[in-house]
Amino acid sequence: MLASNRTEGRAIRGADLSITNLYKRYGKVEAVRGIDCEIKPGEFMSLLGPSGSGKTTLLMMLAGFETATSGAITMAGRDLTHVPPNKRGIGMVFQRYALFPHLTVAQNIAFPLKMRGLAKDDIRSKVARTLAMVRLESYGDRLPQQLSGGQQQRVAVARAIVFEPPVLLMDEPLGALDKKLREDLQIEIKRLHRDLGLTIVYVTHDQEEALTLSDRIAVMNHGRIIQVGDPRSLYATPQSSFVANFLGKTNFLPGTVSATSEDSLTINVQSVMLSVPRARYMAPGNAEIGQAVEISVRPENLHVVQGGPDALHGIVEGVVFVGAYTTYTVRLPDGVRVDVQLAGRDYLAEGEAVSLRLPGELVTIFSERAE
Amino acid sequence: MNSRTVSKEASSGGALPNALALTLLLPLTLLLAGAFVTPILVLIFESLFAPHLTFEHYAKGLTQPLYLGVLMRTIRTACVVTAMCFLLGYPVALVMSRQKGRRVIYLAACVLIPLWTSVLVRSYAWIVLLQRKGIVNTALMDAGIISEPLKLLYTDAAVMLAMTHVLLPYMILPIYSALIAIPPDLDKAARNLGAGPIDSFFRVVFPNSLPGVYAGTIIVFILALGFYVTPALVGGPQSMTIATLIAQQTTELLNWPFAGALAGILLAATLGLVSVFGRFLRIGKGV
Numbered sequence: 181m182l183a184s185n186r187t188e189g190r191a192i193r194g195a196d197l198s199i200t201n202l203y204k205r206y207g208k209v210e211a212v213r214g215i216d217c218e219i220k221p222g223e224f225m226s227l228l229g230p231s232g233s234g235k236t237t238l239l240m241m242l243a244g245f246e247t248a249t250s251g252a253i254t255m256a257g258r259d260l261t262h263v264p265p266n267k268r269g270i271g272m273v274f275q276r277y278a279l280f281p282h283l284t285v286a287q288n289i290a291f292p293l294k295m296r297g298l299a300k301d302d303i304r305s306k307v308a309r310t311l312a313m314v315r316l317e318s319y320g321d322r323l324p325q326q327l328s329g330g331q332q333q334r335v336a337v338a339r340a341i342v343f344e345p346p347v348l349l350m351d352e353p354l355g356a357l358d359k360k361l362r363e364d365l366q367i368e369i370k371r372l373h374r375d376l377g378l379t380i381v382y383v384t385h386d387q388e389e390a391l392t393l394s395d396r397i398a399v400m401n402h403g404r405i406i407q408v409g410d411p412r413s414l415y416a417t418p419q420s421s422f423v424a425n426f427l428g429k430t431n432f433l434p435g436t437v438s439a440t441s442e443d444s445l446t447i448n449v450q451s452v453m454l455s456v457p458r459a460r461y462m463a464p465g466n467a468e469i470g471q472a473v474e475i476s477v478r479p480e481n482l483h484v485v486q487g488g489p490d491a492l493h494g495i496v497e498g499v500v501f502v503g504a505y506t507t508y509t510v511r512l513p514d515g516v517r518v519d520v521q522l523a524g525r526d527y528l529a530e531g532e533a534v535s536l537r538l539p540g541e542l543v544t545i546f547s548e549r550a551e
Numbered sequence: 552m553n554s555r556t557v558s559k560e561a562s563s564g565g566a567l568p569n570a571l572a573l574t575l576l577l578p579l580t581l582l583l584a585g586a587f588v589t590p591i592l593v594l595i596f597e598s599l600f601a602p603h604l605t606f607e608h609y610a611k612g613l614t615q616p617l618y619l620g621v622l623m624r625t626i627r628t629a630c631v632v633t634a635m636c637f638l639l640g641y642p643v644a645l646v647m648s649r650q651k652g653r654r655v656i657y658l659a660a661c662v663l664i665p666l667w668t669s670v671l672v673r674s675y676a677w678i679v680l681l682q683r684k685g686i687v688n689t690a691l692m693d694a695g696i697i698s699e700p701l702k703l704l705y706t707d708a709a710v711m712l713a714m715t716h717v718l719l720p721y722m723i724l725p726i727y728s729a730l731i732a733i734p735p736d737l738d739k740a741a742r743n744l745g746a747g748p749i750d751s752f753f754r755v756v757f758p759n760s761l762p763g764v765y766a767g768t769i770i771v772f773i774l775a776l777g778f779y780v781t782p783a784l785v786g787g788p789q790s791m792t793i794a795t796l797i798a799q800q801t802t803e804l805l806n807w808p809f810a811g812a813l814a815g816i817l818l819a820a821t822l823g824l825v826s827v828f829g830r831f832l833r834i835g836k837g838v
Contacts (some may be wrong), residue, residue: 245742339740343745
């Protein structure tokens with residue numbers, strides 16, 4: 181019924197997805213353990229995590245290829261938990277394209293329409309329109325293996341959106357492509373998302389990709405969602421050392437709490453007294469005087485200063501020139517190494533002595549460092 | 552220009568120097584030339600020049616109803632056996648391709664062990680099963696389903712049944728290897744796009760397994776056309792095939808020219824039918 185309603189040409193709108201207390205066990209292994217997540221209509225939500233974090237299993241359950249051990253998935257108020265994949269009406273783009281090699285590009289894109297029993301003329305016009313949307317107008321009669329990887333993935337995207345699904349799942353769709361192509365396709369995916377207004381759930385282990393594309397990111401580890409938020413707040417305010425380390429680069433410096441007050445903490449780092457707002461304290465419990473902590477500071481938040489009592493002193497050990505910026509590895513007196521990212525042109529040399537300022541308001545404090 | 556340099560580089564990486572390639576091929580070439588091509592040529596020569604050029608033996612083989620009937624029966628048997636191998640073998644290959652770990656090995660063993668057993672043994676096993684007082688007749692009579700033993704052995708059906716059994720692995724294995732080469736994502740994609748399990752199988756999995764089906768069909772069909780042992784043991788005089796006819800002409804009647812003509816006809820029929828299949832194969836590949 182839903183499919184026939186959608187064919188009457190009304191604008192595609194994303195649907196909301198709601199995941200409640202979702203579990204997946206394989207024998208004794210828990211791949212997904214207790215996921216709760218609300219995805220808003222039209223939202224671009226990335227599931228980001230290392231391999232084995234359960235992000236792909238979660239996506240497979242959304243698509244219906246894996247059945248949930250317990251918990252529920254609903255889309256626009258409709259319970260999907262036990263609906264077979266072909267009845268869900270959710271689009272999906274696979275990492276390895278998964279185009280049908282025996283069908284032409286146009287036949288591939290027509291497949292979901294054929295399955296829905298659309299009339300031939302209807303199919304032809306929809307296929308042509310969607311091919312134009314992914315800029316492959318003249319490729320309809322080719323076989324998939326006659327296209328490049330990037331073109332194949334665009335066909336896969338076309339095939340997944342041609343039946344106007346309210347939700348599109350993408351399983352590391354750019355993982356098999358090289359960097360330049362990946363960036364081009366990121367822009368196209370963003371454009372499609374904006375133009376079609378559909379809800380996208382995007383699985384990736386590439387944090388940069390997640391930061392670039394998403395409205396919100398759910399960082400996953402060990403089958404759980406660790407933190408959800410928009411890219412900027414996740415990057416600026418990670419609530420665990422895992423997120424700090426996985427999303428972007430970070431340095432960990434050991435320190436001790438030496439004084440506490442209502443709204444700030446004083447941390448002894450490398451014999452420097454650093455004042456940090458209490459809101460930056462992410463470790464469990466209340467900060468106690470004498471407690472050992474780890475200070476996380478992003479490489480771009482460390483600044484070179486002319487010396488002074490509250491500066492860290494070190495020796496430049498390594499220089500990596502990246503173009504827009506340069507990354508220096510600085511060794512502190514007790515052997516701890518920190519990476520510093522500087523954009524200026526006053527390049528430092530290996531072996532040079534340097535003083536660094538720790539910005540207390542930009543660091544985060546954890547109880548342990550991430551591996 | 553560019554593509555030529557590329558292909559040159561590629562060939563220097565993968566291909567052997569011509570002299571070495573020829574040396575490696577030589578023993579087999581000599582063996583085939585001596586033991587296979589020469590006798591065939593001699594046989595065909597004898598069938599044509601006995602002692603002067605004549606098509607008499609070919610005419611006899613192709614016009615006399617008796618021999619034409621044998622040829623037709625042979626082709627019909629090969630077709631039925633190939634079809635039965637496909638119908639019985641495809642599901643087995645499909646199940647095998649969907650198993651994981653140890654169960655694949657067990658299933659593969661079930662398919663392969665018959666292949667490692669002598670054709671002679673397997674054909675005799677069918678005699679034991681199908682003869683007048685064999686296991687099947689005894690069981691049916693004990694169950695009260697029949698009162699008189701059925702004539703099962705030395706029939707066309709017995710030949711087809713036994714040949715299907717013998718040739719089944721040659722159908723299963725190529726289909727299996729075609730099926731496991733299909734990425735599981737294709738089936739998932741089809742399901743995701745709205746196809747039920749049956750639609751997904753017939754529209755995606757089966758079309759992509761066709762190269763294996765064609766390979767198995769050709770192997771089984773060619774083997775069935777020239778099959779000798781099983782029809783000779785399990786078949787009766789009424790179910791004579793061209794291979795048993797050739798054997799009779801050479802060993803019992805010593806009519807070598809006619810046997811040569813029959814062999815030539817079989818060879819031509821095989822090549823003709825295989826080239827028809829080959830055309831299907833090309834269509835299947837979409838070229």
